[in-house]
Amino acid sequence: MPRPGSSERGGAVCPQRSGSKQPTTPADNYYLARRRTLQVVVSSLLTEAGFESAEKAAVETLTEMLQSYISEIGRSAKSYCEHTARTQPTLSDIVVTLVEMGFNVETLPAYAKRSQRMVITAPPVTNQPVTPKALTAGQNKPHPSHIPGHFPEFPDPHTYIKTPTYREPVSDYQVLREKAASQRRDVERALTRFMAKTGETQSLFKDDVSTFPLIAARPFTVPYLTALLPSELEMQQMEETDSSEQDDQTDTENLPLHMSTDDSGPEKENASVLQQNTSLSGSRNGEENVIDNPYLRPVKKPKIRRKK
């Protein structure tokens, strides 16, 4: 019987088919057990449909078909769920899958409640893995109602339960500064050492090139550009400080970005003055279009005249 719970399992099993043929491992045992269960299901459905006997090959074929069908539901439902950036398929994923596969979902409840249905007994469990007592911790969660009792138990709670920890963020100014400083220093050190390792270096000591590696000086083709233009970092910084007024000291929630000094009063004033200035000059730039300056005039076409 196609059930949401089992469909996923079917999908999960598929890759294991290529496993070893010797039914020794628990996985193999599960595989065989499922196969047997499916055979029982096929047989009971056949009985339901009025067959009294069937050839082994026919049952085998039908089992194969059923397994494929369930696997396909599982695979397809998984894809749908991942498509919407989830990891757990929901009911609607299954429904869409079934619809896509040409199955009339609305008939399903009626079919499930049909009077002549047969209930299959739990398959015999083989090789129940025994958990050593010492490792059990806490109470295993009971199965929810939609999972048949013969399904394996939930694992120990500590393997999946998460305890969200809400530590107080560090707000001590000194620690923050300390951290920011050492972080930056480490990054800079690592970065420059990496650059030095990967490129040419110069050294202050003839016998040692690794302790104080200096990245080799390389001449520029246009040296003034790097020397005069503010770096992108600085530009960005300038925009930031321009737009966002410097925050108050009390706001220490977002640690790395908001470390400000004790006095930010005068800054605010000045920052706003500066903004006014920039807007002023901005509006002037607009006027330039009407300026008559000889360098802005269009270049004339050559006249036909005798050049001296």
Added chain:
Amino acid sequence: MNRKKGDKGFESPRPYKLTHQVVCINNINFQRKSVVGYVELTIFPTVANLNRIKLNSKQCRIYRVRVNDLEAAFIYNDPTLEVCHHESKQRNLNYFSNAYAAAVSAVDPDAGNGELCIKVPSELWKHVDELKVLKVHINFSLDQPKGGLHFVVPNMEGSMAERGAHVFSCGYQNSTRFWFPCVDSYSELCTWKLEYTVDAAMVAVSNGDLVETVYTHDMRKKTFHYMLTIPTAASNISLAIGPFEILVDPYMHEVTHFCLPQLLPLLKHTTSYLHEVFEFYEEILTCRYPYSCFKTVFIDEAYVEVAAYASMSIFSTNLLHSAMIIDETPLTRRCLAQALAQQFFGCFISRMSWSDEWVLKGISGYIYGLWMKKTFGVNEYRHWIKQELDQIVAYELKTGGVLLHPIFGGGKEKDNPASHLHFSIKHPHTLSWEYYTMFQCKAHLVMRLIENRISMEFMLQVFNKLLSLASTASSQKFQSHMWSQMLVSTSGFLKSISNVSGKDIQPLIKQWVDQSGVVKFYGSFAFNRKRNVLELEIKQDYTSPGTQKYVGPLKVTVQELDGSFNHTLQIEENSLKHDIPCHSKSRRNKKKKIPLMNGEEVDMDLSAMDADSPLLWIRIDPDMSVLRKVEFEQSDFMWQYQLRYERDVVAQEEAILALEKFPTPASRLALTDILEQEQCFYRVRMLACFCLAKIANSMVSTWTGPPAMKSLFTRMFCCKSCPNIVKTNNFMNFQSYFLQKTMPVAMALLRDVHNLCPKEVLMFILDLIKYNDNRKNKFSDNYYRAELIDALANSVTPAVSVNNEVRTLDNLNPDVRLILEEITRFLNMEKLLPSYRHTITVSCLKAIRVLQKNGHVPSDPALFKSYAEYGHFVDVRIAALEAVVDYTKVDRSYEELQWLLTMVQNDPVPYIRHKILDMLTKNPPFTKNMESPLCNEALVDQLWKLMNSGTSHDWRLRCGAVDLYFTLFGLSRPSCLPLPELGLVLNLKEKKAVLNPTIIPESVGNTQEPVNSTNNHGQSVGFQNTFSNSQEEEEIDMDTVHDSQAFIYHHLNMLERPSTPGKEQSSGEINMHPVSTAPLSVFSKESNSSKHSDHHHHHHHEHKKKKKKHKHKHKHKHKHDSKEKEKDPFAFSNSPASARSIRSPSLSD
């Protein structure tokens, strides 16, 4: 002629008047660095028999000259290319300087001379006799110019415009002759038409109004047409061509700014202030800006930071900055203001002669000072004046004086007003650069003295008068004789002053302008309690070099308990003591506020002062109205009062310097209080930091509490909750920013009892670096970080070395290890995130050199040499070169010295070449009285060659080479030269008596020629036998006499002998280069093919025939010439070396 004082006005030294000049540059090739063009000068003869026209031209290849469309013969002779003839063995600087001055005179346009002598075709003589107009048309080209025009062509992919290639004119004083033939004098004014045809992606910026821009027929180039209708000297003509970004000034639409690609945002910010400077000058001068437009161009590899030309200024691109940069902003604004001041005085108003230069420099410097006062405040202004005064005083005392207005009589050596100098001050081109800088400094200080005398109001009236006269004259388009009103002369200026103010300033002028030297006062005092009189003793030192005696009024300010009182003492010949009555009785008990000079009344703690005396402090010449140095003695508490309560920043600075000698707790307290006082001028506080460090070091055994300034810094800049961590940077308050930068640097100078930097201080500085956080700052912290590195460098003390062991990592001092760690990280981070102007790299390089010098790190110039290479930012290169220069000195490395000298000759950037010589002069590897393995004959020859012929393309560089030679070897023959030649030196001294008469005009014409030719041979003989007998030395000596005499002769010959056609016919024919029609047709065909070397060869084939004997004179050539020589063994460059020899045979005829 023109140098005579008087009311006669301007008398041109030239026998013609230039009225208009056309400059047309129709091809500029960036790849080959060549220029092709022509000039056309419109000339009116002023004498009837004008048959030769002398013009200035250097480097240019002239391949055709026409006068009124007739082919004209010309010769080209430039004795400055090689000052002393070929391999003369003379090596004493005295001799060189005389010869050099003579050579410069020989081509000086203000003496009517020039390198290019054009013969007026005989067909025109009649025309000339009627004083009718002559049009001189000269076709020229310029190939790889080494001076005058500078090409910057980055070596990368793409078109020239994409690469940011540009070219601009540059030079020291009148250097326009380097890029086109002209009358390169500040006194020959004319109107201009300038045309430049450049690549369509480029812009040509030049003087005057851009009339139109027209595409060429192929549409790939465009021609910029400029008209300059205000009469202007050729020396004020300039040019800049490049793919500039154009910014029209938003406040003044007639002002246009240009910068190199990508820098437009910086340009916008940098020039946003310029309109205020304009407004200021126009207001104080009550005169509109004289030109109809103004252009600023920012270019790379600038010759000087600021160069002012008619209606445009060329700036170094490194002055551009963004809004985040604090330190550069005032510096750049000062440069802009300086350039603009020179537009009025220097460009619009030009000078009559070199000896009037001081007036222009003085006025432009003075009005620039007024701008400073208005913009940065009185404190900054007074600080600047004091700084300039200290500089000029130090320089004059060191070198023996700067003379603003030299008057030269007849050229006799006795009359040389600057015999204490190793160069001639007759010409701008022979001046040491440092001297010229100091000259400008003195000029504006003297203007200020004149202002003190006649009041600022009158001063500005005088300027206004000069400007309006010039302005009226400039509008007289067709009356070129009026144009001389645009020239300023010393006498004219002084007359103006006396007319406007009615005051006689002659004594002042005599003292400071016509005479060199400064005044040195020594002052001390005693208080006579009985008479209640201050007995002031003022002595002068007027015997040391660079000093002069001062007689006249001297202001003394005495701060007493009852107030501040000014006294004017009369300094006379013999009176040393001056009695000054005091106004107040000493008192202790009365608690009363003490009135200060500015009317303020303050409470003072008077417990420190002498109970008997009412004197708080005394100042001599507080207004700096004498160019002087004052050494005044008063007790420490008086200096402390002066520091605390005197409101004049100059007084405060003087007090701080004086307190260095009084390391007491009271001094410490006074300095700390000043440091903390926010109302106090920030420069004073910065100075106090360094003084405090010195005092702390002197008091090291008794010092209590934490290291000096540490708690102060902590209080001012560290977090309240965690005092070991500095606040995140916030540089909104510039005063505290400068203090924050300076304090660590000063603290690092602290030393403990072992003379080491205290560990606590080092850790403190390292923490500042560690916790430095600029993320929330509006401003860049690059200068701050750079100064923290400087602080680290300051903390370094000499390594304790055992048995001179080799410095390795293992025996590295742990503190030094920490410092090195920081420097390494900073220097490496610069590669990834470079700072503005690479200030951090500069500081790191300096710090590494300090570590090397102190023996912590092995001394090695390799690192610096890599940073000194072309392609690094100029500041970085200079810092690296400075380290190499220092290494050369400390390690006495011949190899590095050679490396530096090679760079002086070959580096593409003129400024670097100049700077290397400058640094070598300031930090010489050895001096004349020192034994050094570096001092050998080869070096002497090399330097001699450098100044004799290797630097002829750059006046400044040549003078720099002369300075270096002087520093290394002195004036006389270098002592390291082989002994036999010592006789020659003595010999020369005797011969000087012979040499002198040759300078006198009378003896020139008749006797010298035969000697001339014979000596040429004697010279070569002498050269082959260096260690020869006295007979030959005699000959060599005669030759040297001849050498200089030849120039002088030439100079005088051109001047004195009237060039009447009849008399000179014969020699003239030979001299002149007859331009036959055959080669000319070849020329004109090829004129567009830009293979100018060919034309060139043609000419010299012909020269060659006449100069067989003188072939040896062509040894010194430009590099490109020698290349050509390979192609054609008979090719001669247009080098004056060759041209000179044209003359020689004719003289011997």
